[in-house]
Amino acid sequence: MIIEPGLNQADTPLKVGTAGRRPTRAVAVQWGGRVVQVGGNAPVVVQSMTNTDTADAIATAIQVKDLAQAGSELVRITVNTPEAAREVPAIREQLDRMNVSVPLVGDFHYNGHKLLADFPECAQALSKYRINPGNMGGGKKRGDNFAQMIEVACRYEKPVRIGVNWGSLDHELMARMMDDNSRRAQPWDAQAVMRDALVVSAISNARRAEELGLPSNAIVLSCKVSHVQDLITVYQDLSARCDYPVHLGLTEAGMGSKGIVASTAALSVLLQQGIGDTIRISLTPEPGGDRRREVIVAQEILQSMGLRAFTPMVVACPGCGRTSSTVFQELADSIQSYLRDQMPVWKNRYPGVETMNVAVMGCVVNGPGESRHADIGISLPGTGEVPSAPVYVDGKRTVTLKGDTIAQEFQAIVEQYVERRYGAGDTNNNKVGG
Ligand code: SF4
Numbered sequence: 001m002i003i004e005p006g007l008n009q010a011d012t013p014l015k016v017g018t019a020g021r022r023p024t025r026a027v028a029v030q031w032g033g034r035v036v037q038v039g040g041n042a043p044v045v046v047q048s049m050t051n052t053d054t055a056d057a058i059a060t061a062i063q064v065k066d067l068a069q070a071g072s073e074l075v076r077i078t079v080n081t082p083e084a085a086r087e088v089p090a091i092r093e094q095l096d097r098m099n100v101s102v103p104l105v106g107d108f109h110y111n112g113h114k115l116l117a118d119f120p121e122c123a124q125a126l127s128k129y130r131i132n133p134g135n136m137g138g139g140k141k142r143g144d145n146f147a148q149m150i151e152v153a154c155r156y157e158k159p160v161r162i163g164v165n166w167g168s169l170d171h172e173l174m175a176r177m178m179d180d181n182s183r184r185a186q187p188w189d190a191q192a193v194m195r196d197a198l199v200v201s202a203i204s205n206a207r208r209a210e211e212l213g214l215p216s217n218a219i220v221l222s223c224k225v226s227h228v229q230d231l232i233t234v235y236q237d238l239s240a241r242c243d244y245p246v247h248l249g250l251t252e253a254g255m256g257s258k259g260i261v262a263s264t265a266a267l268s269v270l271l272q273q274g275i276g277d278t279i280r281i282s283l284t285p286e287p288g289g290d291r292r293r294e295v296i297v298a299q300e301i302l303q304s305m306g307l308r309a310f311t312p313m314v315v316a317c318p319g320c321g322r323t324s325s326t327v328f329q330e331l332a333d334s335i336q337s338y339l340r341d342q343m344p345v346w347k348n349r350y351p352g353v354e355t356m357n358v359a360v361m362g363c364v365v366n367g368p369g370e371s372r373h374a375d376i377g378i379s380l381p382g383t384g385e386v387p388s389a390p391v392y393v394d395g396k397r398t399v400t401l402k403g404d405t406i407a408q409e410f411q412a413i414v415e416q417y418v419e420r421r422y423g424a425g426d427t428n429n430n431k432v433g434g
Helices: 057-070 082-097 112-118 120-125 139-155 171-182 190-211 228-241 256-272 293-304 327-349 367-373 406-422
Strands: 026-031 034-039 045-049 074-078 104-108 128-131 160-165 219-224 313-316 357-361 376-379 389-393 396-401
Touching (some): 057 074, 057 293, 074 082, 082 104, 082 112, 104 112, 112 120, 112 128, 139 160, 139 190, 171 190, 190 228, 219 228, 228 256, 313 327, 327 406, 357 367, 367 389, 376 406, 396 406
Parallel strands (some): 074 104, 128 160, 160 219, 313 357, 357 376
Antiparallel strands (some): 026 034, 376 389, 389 396
């Protein structure tokens, strides 16, 4: 068949959107009346992890609060020593006093079985336990320690995440699988065996947990690696072999743009295929950096893909030689920060505001067109253009701003728009005209 250039041969509209979500069991992670469902077609959940010393209850509670207010729906804390385990109930109480109901996940390695047994109030205050089967000792000890943790999870009715990581893969399992591999007619390369071992470790430990009495709807799995292509392959395989919900994350993603780009590349491919029930972006913070960044990046990935909406999005052009001032860059930045800062209050007061689109454009080439497509947009003057900035509301040109107060006036217009469109007075959420 000869393909006619430019013609849609199938004569059907192009399909847009992600694949249907992979069906999984639903796992409830709860604290008090707050229930966060992972899997079972619930929206993809955003997680984060503190980097404070858990033994410092006040510092940890403050960081958990910050992460929760930024939008983290589960927060994981390190529980690595008796001092840390002892403080977990105090952290929980402090959060409850501050009306922060986000469920806490305890991250255990090596001594989790002992800490959970020795500190029952810690076991109770946590809403979920992360267990790394590769960090539980060797031989019979490994099985006993794992069983002890699962027994505590059953007793307190807590779900667990069986979190396998390639940096701490069960070396006995890996050795066994390498031996088996050597007997293949055509042995796989070591990386392929490692990928297989990650999946086998996660699923076999989940089955063992079920044999020990943990309900199948109390298990989440993860298999984290630090290379994008490995991560995609491992999760595709894991998802095809079981129906437990999965937690996605590129481990040791790195700092700054490298960590963001690598995480986005890996997670977007999987999310597009319907794989992933909860995500965390493991960014290495810059010294003194803001830990909430990992929450914002996770939200932006999900919102950019159209999977969830968290905060109004600002569309801004990149700028070019047609605009020599930084006015539009400053306006785009200040409006994005302003919108994000308002969300803790707006999300309750103005339901639906998180889906609003705002455009801030640098000149007349794409400015009016992009602004018309947004709910509210502004087209700033480029070099040599008349020094005025037309504002578009719901596709219609309304006012034209001029002078030094464009930013303040535009922000006021946005505020009025939000109040009129999403406020209680407009229960139908009807669009407002210009
Ligand atoms: S809208 Fe204007 S300033 Fe912005 S990138 Fe396009 S041409 Fe350049």
